[in-house]
Amino acid sequence: MHVRIAHRPRWPAPAARGLSVVELLIGVAIGLFVLAGASIVASGQMVDNRRLLLETQVQQDMRAAMDIMTRDIRRSGYYERAYEAVAPAATTDPSSVVSAYAPATVSDSTEVLYNWSHDRDNAEPENNAVDSDEFNGFRWNSGNGTIEVRLGANTFQALTDPNVLKITSFNASAVTQTVALPCPTGACVSATGCGNRSLTMNIITIAMSGEAVHDPSVKRSLVGTVRVRNDRVCI
Numbered sequence: 001m002h003v004r005i006a007h008r009p010r011w012p013a014p015a016a017r018g019l020s021v022v023e024l025l026i027g028v029a030i031g032l033f034v035l036a037g038a039s040i041v042a043s044g045q046m047v048d049n050r051r052l053l054l055e056t057q058v059q060q061d062m063r064a065a066m067d068i069m070t071r072d073i074r075r076s077g078y079y080e081r082a083y084e085a086v087a088p089a090a091t092t093d094p095s096s097v098v099s100a101y102a103p104a105t106v107s108d109s110t111e112v113l114y115n116w117s118h119d120r121d122n123a124e125p126e127n128n129a130v131d132s133d134e135f136n137g138f139r140w141n142s143g144n145g146t147i148e149v150r151l152g153a154n155t156f157q158a159l160t161d162p163n164v165l166k167i168t169s170f171n172a173s174a175v176t177q178t179v180a181l182p183c184p185t186g187a188c189v190s191a192t193g194c195g196n197r198s199l200t201m202n203i204i205t206i207a208m209s210g211e212a213v214h215d216p217s218v219k220r221s222l223v224g225t226v227r228v229r230n231d232r233v234c235i
Helices: 021-073 094-100
Strands: 106-108 111-115 135-141 146-150 156-158 165-180 196-210 219-227 232-234
Touching: 021 111, 021 135, 021 146, 021 165, 021 219, 021 232, 094 165, 094 232, 106 165, 135 165, 146 165
Parallel strands: none
Antiparallel strands: 106 111, 111 135, 135 146, 146 156, 165 196, 196 219, 196 232
């Protein structure tokens, strides 16, 4: 007895189909557009971050230099116990001692020169003379674009870093203001009267501009005004 087994018909399997050349080119083109857009955004962010860092560094360096100058200039003309507004006891003419420690002067708009006593009360006695380490001041070196600090009669040292910041302009000006003081009243009035009493104030204004060495388009300007603390009192 023969048994016939019915066989299902075998349909041909569908042929595997890949990307055509056109589809591949379109996909590559879209990928390149996305990559180009991302590269532009990343590059712009890097440029902005670099510029922001340079601006911050230039601003901080100029601010630090201005703070050092204003803090030091305030003490110009300081002599022993200048806060008492009288000349210290000395064997020489006291007025010459006060004049020796001259307040800040601006003989040239690019430099501020002055003297002040570094001696401390009861720690190092004042000799009523300007020592070699008591010459102070600041000046602009236009050759290398730096602010220099005076460390002696003829010694200067760079205060700003020429590898980072270039000072493009520096201008210092001094203004002297004299105010008449009223005569005292009561028991303090002498028999000869009070004469001409006055108070002389010295005000120094510094304006400077600078730019980043690695990117001259990054520029900053700063202005500082200092009133010398050691006013001159004429009695």
